[in-house]
Amino acid sequence: MIPCAAFPNASLCRLLGILSAGKLAAMNRNDNHGFTLPELLLVMVIAGILSVGALQGWQRWQQYQQLRDSVLQLQGFLLRLRAHANWHNRDLTLWLQPSENGCLGAGAKPAEGCALPSRWLYKPPHDSVRIVAITGDVGFYGRRDVARPGSIDLASDAGRWRLIISARARIRACQPGEKGCE
Numbered sequence: 001m002i003p004c005a006a007f008p009n010a011s012l013c014r015l016l017g018i019l020s021a022g023k024l025a026a027m028n029r030n031d032n033h034g035f036t037l038p039e040l041l042l043v044m045v046i047a048g049i050l051s052v053g054a055l056q057g058w059q060r061w062q063q064y065q066q067l068r069d070s071v072l073q074l075q076g077f078l079l080r081l082r083a084h085a086n087w088h089n090r091d092l093t094l095w096l097q098p099s100e101n102g103c104l105g106a107g108a109k110p111a112e113g114c115a116l117p118s119r120w121l122y123k124p125p126h127d128s129v130r131i132v133a134i135t136g137d138v139g140f141y142g143r144r145d146v147a148r149p150g151s152i153d154l155a156s157d158a159g160r161w162r163l164i165i166s167a168r169a170r171i172r173a174c175q176p177g178e179k180g181c182e
Helices: 010-021 023-027 037-088
Strands: 091-097 103-106 130-135 139-141 146-148 150-156 159-165 171-174
Touching: 037 091, 037 103, 037 139, 037 150, 037 159, 037 171, 091 130, 091 150, 103 130
Parallel strands: none
Antiparallel strands: 091 103, 091 139, 130 150, 139 146, 150 159, 159 171
């Protein structure tokens, strides 16, 4: 054994004395090593329940974000149509092609519907989102940068959004049930 006088700190010397004498190892008298099967099963059940809840919450959040993204893309599409009608002094009326998700277009309605891509055609970018309805005879008129008022509804499992087009060609998004979203 090392004499305590060789160490500047007396408490460190005593700790080393306990370790070398084996006294610390003898203090731990708990012979259980690990967990029992019921404890493991309980932890696994709790982890499973939390995982399922988190997965459902994440899917709901993802559906909401897809709906919100589709609304913002449609709003951008309508703003481009408004700017084009104003710049070229043209009248652009909107039409809705009902299908699985629906598509919205401007100008003359093509015979092939939504099959061919066009800059005047909007299809929801996510499969879970669909165009539900168009209310009013919505269109943009370039002479004074005005529009015929109406609304366009988009929906998914996460909810429903409405784009409202005013007579002054202002385009705003809201959720039905909110104040001012009639």
